[in-house]
Amino acid sequence: MASKTVFGRQPPQPAAVLLFAGAAAAVIALHLATNGTLGFHTDELYYLDCGWHPALGYVDFPPIVPLLARLETGLHGVNPWNLRVLPTLLGGFMVVLSGAYVRRLGGSLRLQALALLIAITAPYLLGANWVFQTVTFDEATWMVSLYWFLCLVIDPRPRYWIYLGLTLGIGLEVKYTIVGLIAGIAVAVFFTPRLRAKLRTKYPWIAGAIALLIWAPNLVWQFAEGLPTLAYIANHGGSGGGPLANAIVIVVYLFFLLPLWLFGLVTLFRSPLLRPIGIACTLPLVLFLFVGKSYYAVGTVPIVLAQGLMAVGRLRRPRLRSSVQVAVVIAAALEFVVFAQVTLPITPPSRLHAAGLDAKNELFADSVGWDDIARQVQTIYGDLPDGERNGTIIISAYYGVPGALRIYGDPKRIPVVVSPQLSDWYWLPGNLNATDALMVDYQPSDVAWMCESPRLVAHLSVPYHVQGLEQGAPVTFCHLNAPVQQVWRRLRNFS
Structure with a gap:
């Protein structure tokens, strides 16, 4: 025993x-x-x-x-x-x-x-x-x-x-x-x-x-x-x-x-x-x-x-x-x-928002629609006039969009994608030569200091009305007034 x-x-x-x-x-x-x-x-x-x-x-x-x-x-x-x-x-x-x-x-x-x-x-x-x-x-x-x-x-x-x-x-x-x-x-x-x-x-x-x-x-x-x-x-x-x-x-x-x-x-x-x-x-x-x-x-x-x-x-x-x-x-x-x-x-x-669960649990709200967000950003970039699309990079205020584009985006149809948030800030290519930027989660007023005549081109939407991080996120087109390397430190977001 x-x-x-x-x-x-x-x-x-x-x-x-x-x-x-x-x-x-x-x-x-x-x-x-x-x-x-x-x-x-x-x-x-x-x-x-x-x-x-x-x-x-x-x-x-x-x-x-x-x-x-x-x-x-x-x-x-x-x-x-x-x-x-x-x-x-x-x-x-x-x-x-x-x-x-x-x-x-x-x-x-x-x-x-x-x-x-x-x-x-x-x-x-x-x-x-x-x-x-x-x-x-x-x-x-x-x-x-x-x-x-x-x-x-x-x-x-x-x-x-x-x-x-x-x-x-x-x-x-x-x-x-x-x-x-x-x-x-x-x-x-x-x-x-x-x-x-x-x-x-x-x-x-x-x-x-x-x-x-x-x-x-x-x-x-x-x-x-x-x-x-x-x-x-x-x-x-x-x-x-x-x-x-x-x-x-x-x-x-x-x-x-x-x-x-x-x-x-x-x-x-x-x-x-x-x-x-x-x-x-x-x-x-x-x-x-x-x-x-x-x-x-x-x-x-x-x-x-x-x-x-x-x-x-x-x-x-x-x-x-x-x-x-x-x-x-x-x-x-x-x-x-x-x-x-x-x-x-x-x-x-499809039932998260109706049940109010997206408001009760952030993990749920931000686990919906990243494949769709990636397609939206890719489409917005693809719809830019040829003269603007050439030389354009994508800058996202938050790290979710770059991560989604790397998984769900078509590498042949998207440019370099970067974010100044947390560790993403370190991954800016040193040889990047960009004249314009498609800026996700930035209003034109947010980036007026680094852009010539920034304009709002779209808003993102999360499927099923789920109130995730990117629901209603603005997308701004920016003609850079300086190389991105020179403005990168000011964009940095360690929070």
Whole structure:
């Protein structure tokens, strides 16, 4: 008979293996069935573009995610469903990891099953993992890092420091927001005497060196390019909506399970052994209330919920314990029923606007019609008089249009396409010789300083009236009054 120990590893059991595999398979099947409903999202086009321009870093993120986008589409072909296979698999992995937290804490198979159910139905995981974006990979590295930190807190073996350093290093090459978790872990170690004592050994420092070594190529790129990410962060800092708006988002994405999460957080701090986990989870959550967006710390949610389940499992009155566990099942089911339509792409594009879903979820709104947008821009360019079309380039204010044209445009019928936004700004050909520009998402008044008599030639439209980024976007013809290389720095948009 398999044994278990409190706060210890449990030998694998056939029932547990089947349970975990079934949970992962369920969420993977759900994503695979729905991932092709919508087209590329704007950011997916950008990640692909970045992957096709390989570098050690980019303005708004490190290099791993774009390079994975290039690898995945290189193997399977460039279409949304293929690109989303990897985040789908990571979604299944995160479900398994949610159950593994409870298992590592010594929870029963029933509690592990509850953790898996919560993860399968969680809107903050389902809503992030159907689309290829840095958020998915960031959540995964946060969750793995917290798993190793949990192992370290329970059983401070040297190898857990090394595993933690490796994971945090990879996280630094995925998304810079993991710095918030690093800060939380550092504070937790410093204020926990038994962990602080380990700083007198070599292993925490080896872990730190490993993380820095993994991050070093991107760090070198940052300094070589003048730290462009700092400019991006400064421009992006207020986009989260402020502390109150961020707090509301936390309440919304937990909603029915908010009491369980609060129960878990309180019991983490009440446990001398597990208090470092509470500190490591709370600090980045508070940090991102004021700087950035609250979902940046969503990778901390599953481990706190796992502790909430452990606390439920320790309730002394059997009837109360059973009632709360049933309530958790109902709450998890309600999370899925209430939020599925606004988090998963189960509504076809033709019905998004009528259902109001394009206003409720930006991921939906900007995942419709990029093939159509590319055709519109190509047609507008083709309809220019010969005298204007020759020597004309396309400049788009946002990175979506260049990405769409590279995938859906006819290379023989479109000129050079560039954008001054984020990393696209670096990709202006040095030998470009243009006299005119078709400027997408610019009004004539926006570019009067760089154009002679700019004129509005068209507006773009997104199919089905979906209120996406390019709905109603102006297209302006511009006769350049200086070489584009001379105006490029002023056009730069690192936000």
